[in-house]
Amino acid sequence: MKHNKYTGILKYTLIVLACLVLSRCVYLNEVDQPSEVKAGQDLVAVMHTRFEIAEARAADRIVVGILVPKSWNAAANTTMTYTTTSMGSGTMVKIPAGVLTNGKEWPAALRERYGIGPNLLDDMEWVVFWSQTTYDVVNGDKQDVDIKIVTKTGPENMRVKLGYFIASSSDGLNDFYTNRPYKAIFKDCFEVTDGDGDLVDFCNPQLAITDPNSSLDNDIMTITFNADVVNTPLTGAQDVYFCVKAYTNDGQVIDRCVQQPGSRMPKAAGVGNRYSITFWPRQYFNVSANQTINRLEYYFTDASGNIKVGYGNTASPFVYTFKCK
């Protein structure tokens, strides 16, 4: 009798657990994407996904996210459509503000979960859409869903690793299930060509990293010398200093190339040989209220100032143009 009682409890527990651990399987099999597009032209990508339902859901929506450079303004410049095996086709719209998953709005939740993927410059954003139509799905349903994404690239030349995300509104970023009901893929380096300015490279390590990538002179700016990228004359230097000129809108050139405590770039802990300086440009260059700083030209130097490392490990300075795109 006792044995039967415990067997019953065990069976019941297993049934409940089976229901809980397998709500649905979501597959993101592949994303078709060109290797390059001209600046300002449309990038067309197709996500091939599959949903296998293991628990009925009412009023469910397909959720699709893309990780793109902020300068593309993808929320306003993207359209998404989809086709399914037997549930028809439809269009997708940006998820309204206030819709939460894991206690956060979808873009913030994806940012928390995936960050900027394998990209090296933190100037990217998650833009998240969902199907306009809601679906009542039943246990055992299987749907192949292809999502066509058309998004306009920005004006800048760049290399970037785009991210693609698929989920459902019902299960969101739920990690309880053994097979997570959401998936993401980050593609190889994609290139925007024939655009404005210097190449912005999100894919490859750079000697100089600026954060934020887009900023104005009233932002707080961080410039990092990544000494691990290639051997330079500063390899092995105890101290690295920031040597910079600021060019203002009224033609003034402000020189701050002095090796002193305020220009020293402390080595960051735990990330290899990276030396950083964080500053407020308006204060650093002591510009007047009527002046704005248009651009910076800078080097990294040793304590004597005699050894300088510039753009691409040459004698030319790194150039940073203040802009907001």
Added chain:
Amino acid sequence: MKNYLVSVCLLLLAACRATEIAIPEPVKNIEGTWRITKATRNGTDLTNVVDFSKFRLHFQNNTYTIDNLLPFIVSGKGTWSLDDPQYPFKITFHQEGVDSSVVTKFDYPITDGQRIINLVFSPGCINNTYQYTLEKISK
């Protein structure tokens, strides 16, 4: 005797009636001097890489002043107001000499028994978001 029992019962019932005490929500008083205890840029903690220690924000009556300016919602003294003195959700800064006001979300939670102010704003490029946490240091 019967009347006496009825009276006693009514008295007991009256004694059991719950008394509702209305406690008015106090007006949020942010007057005083505030300092920055935490600062982030696009989620990156800047607190220990920029010297925020000298920044001071003084609220007095309906005016504010700033000492040792850093990138902030406004860059000079002016007037301020809350959208609701008891249940504020937004704070407005109106800098002297500037035509328009700046309105931002006002987050005023209690942490470790003390009120703090969280302000979110973009002083430079609109794509860059800063959050300052301020703590009152005097009344």
